[in-house]
Amino acid sequence: MKDVDSINVLKYEAVIGLEVHAQMLTDTKIFCGCSTKFGSEPNTQTCPVCIGMPGVLPVLNKKALEFTIKTGLAMNCKIPALSRFARKNYFYPDLPKGYQISQYELPICEHGYIEIVVNGEIKTIGITRIHMEEDAGKNIHEGRGNYSFVDLNRAGVPLMEIVSEPDIRSPEEAVEYMKKLRTILRYLGVCDGNMEQGSLRCDANVSVRLVEQKEFGVKTEVKNLNSFKFVGKALEYEIRRQIKVLEDGGKVIQETRLWDSERGITESMRTKEEAHDYRYFPEPDLVPIMVQQNWIDEIRASLPELPDIKRKRFVLEYGLPEHNADLLTSEKSIAEHFEEAVKQGADPITLSNWYITVVFKHLKEQGKEINETLLRPNHLSRLSELVAVGAVSGTMAKTTVIYEIIQTGKMPDEIIKEKGLSQISDSGEIEKAIDDVIAKHPKEVERFKAGEEKLIGFFVGQVMKMTKGKANPQMVNELLKKKLS
Numbered sequence: 001m002k003d004v005d006s007i008n009v010l011k012y013e014a015v016i017g018l019e020v021h022a023q024m025l026t027d028t029k030i031f032c033g034c035s036t037k038f039g040s041e042p043n044t045q046t047c048p049v050c051i052g053m054p055g056v057l058p059v060l061n062k063k064a065l066e067f068t069i070k071t072g073l074a075m076n077c078k079i080p081a082l083s084r085f086a087r088k089n090y091f092y093p094d095l096p097k098g099y100q101i102s103q104y105e106l107p108i109c110e111h112g113y114i115e116i117v118v119n120g121e122i123k124t125i126g127i128t129r130i131h132m133e134e135d136a137g138k139n140i141h142e143g144r145g146n147y148s149f150v151d152l153n154r155a156g157v158p159l160m161e162i163v164s165e166p167d168i169r170s171p172e173e174a175v176e177y178m179k180k181l182r183t184i185l186r187y188l189g190v191c192d193g194n195m196e197q198g199s200l201r202c203d204a205n206v207s208v209r210l211v212e213q214k215e216f217g218v219k220t221e222v223k224n225l226n227s228f229k230f231v232g233k234a235l236e237y238e239i240r241r242q243i244k245v246l247e248d249g250g251k252v253i254q255e256t257r258l259w260d261s262e263r264g265i266t267e268s269m270r271t272k273e274e275a276h277d278y279r280y281f282p283e284p285d286l287v288p289i290m291v292q293q294n295w296i297d298e299i300r301a302s303l304p305e306l307p308d309i310k311r312k313r314f315v316l317e318y319g320l321p322e323h324n325a326d327l328l329t330s331e332k333s334i335a336e337h338f339e340e341a342v343k344q345g346a347d348p349i350t351l352s353n354w355y356i357t358v359v360f361k362h363l364k365e366q367g368k369e370i371n372e373t374l375l376r377p378n379h380l381s382r383l384s385e386l387v388a389v390g391a392v393s394g395t396m397a398k399t400t401v402i403y404e405i406i407q408t409g410k411m412p413d414e415i416i417k418e419k420g421l422s423q424i425s426d427s428g429e430i431e432k433a434i435d436d437v438i439a440k441h442p443k444e445v446e447r448f449k450a451g452e453e454k455l456i457g458f459f460v461g462q463v464m465k466m467t468k469g470k471a472n473p474q475m476v477n478e479l480l481k482k483k484l485s
């Protein structure tokens with residue numbers, strides 16, 4: 001695609017709404033007792049109900065209902081007095097019944113919202129609805145010669161579909177929204193949130209309109225977005241594509257498009273089907289759902305402290321910037337780790353920066369969660385103390401000590417001793433290094449004395465280099481100024 005003029009891009013605004021499918025962490029399927037375990041031999045976790053034999057009856061898994069209500073409450077939804085299932089009819093080999101049991105006009109959760117933080121600002125995104133449905137099976141085309149096979153282990157695995165209002169205005173907001181959904185689902189323990197393995201799947205609806213325009217433009221739906229990165233990239237691409245179509249005098253057509261991550265483009269897959277194509281009708285084999293208020297109250301009382309509330313509390317209680325608080329509360333285990341270290345005396349702001357700039361990086365590199373590493377809250381509270389008393393520099397703590405703790409589980413005192421990382425606060429030793437540096441750089445000294453004061457940074461750098469980063473930077477600064485004046 002030839003790119004559009006970036007001036008023209010500014011005339012437009014994107015409108016985005018996401019439809020997210022989350023596989024629930026129940027032990028059994030939504031309408032039968034088969035296991036939901038991932039990765040078993042094909043068709044070993046099936047029964048007459050989930051392979052769609054005639055004459056058998058589905059029975060709703062109460063846990064799936066509870067998980068969905070829990071999620072709805074966590075996302076500030078209303079739970080209507082009456083809800084029911086509907087048949088969504090379509091024909092595909094991975095759907096043996098010829099219809100998917102889903103919900104249509106009476107979903108279990110409606111009218112909610114969640115908060116995201118973008119550029120340090122809080123924004124509210126509406127949740128239109130959350131409904132329950134069954135997953136389909138999986139077609140297997142690879143490695144079987146001219147045949148395709150169907151694995152029905154996944155057929156009947158409980159899904160929640162979470163539909164957002166078209167409140168999202170940029171790819172960045174869409175990614176933040178996805179991250180927040182994942183965070184909430186993981187706090188609740190209702191979904192593992194693994195996008196690569198498909199337990200969290202996202203379809204993105206997107207349109208563009210002129211900035212001053214009120215009505216929404218025609219939207220397309222982009223599928224196959226199995227990572228946060230792809231959600232952002234696909235939307236960026238699709239927005240520019242639509243702008244280009246309009247700028248060239250064309251019209252965006254309503255259709256379903258597929259994200260091709262290898263080529264970095266979206267491609268038309270099919271024209272969008274309308275609701276009437278699915279011949280939705282109420283599911284006659286399942287009774288309507290009427291949830292009693294006391295059960296809703298019980299579920300509400302069982303909710304953990306949720307990320308948005310935790311984030312606000314972290315801002316108030318620890319004085320963290322909104323952005324830091326948002327990142328620290330993105331995983332419950334991190335938030336708890338952080339609070340424990342603070343309780344043991346660590347400075348909250350320094351500490352929050354350690355998690356964000358150092359710990360997260362190592363967790364990502366090692367593909368581990370914090371509780372799977374050797375890093376304990378008391379390591380960090382002790383390190384914070386050592387930095388505060390000047391036993392080790394903040395830089396050394398960040399660049400070396402934390403990493404060593406994660407690798408070995410040793411206390412920071414031991415690591416500092418073993419690796420000789422103690423901060424040099426002995427003025428004699430620092431002066432010696434300064435004298436060396438001054439002797440080696442007569443030209444710079446002359447320039448400095450002639451008024452080029454910004455060279456102080458150069459001298460500090462040289463001294464730090466000479467002391468392998470161990471000199472107390474404040475003392476280096478002071479002593480340098482004294483010697484150079």
Ligand code: ADP
Pocket residue numbers: 015016017018019163164165166167205206207216217218219
């Ligand atoms: P459909 O009838 O195509 O299923 P819905 O109104 O049910 O569309 O909305 C599906 C998703 O698309 C929702 O997440 C909604 O927020 C989003 N959406 C609706 N209209 C637009 C639009 N014009 N541009 C972008 N997203 C939209």
Ligand code: ZN
Pocket residue numbers: 029032033034045046047048049050051156
């Ligand atoms: Zn079954």
Ligand code: MG
Pocket residue numbers: none
């Ligand atoms: Mg719809």
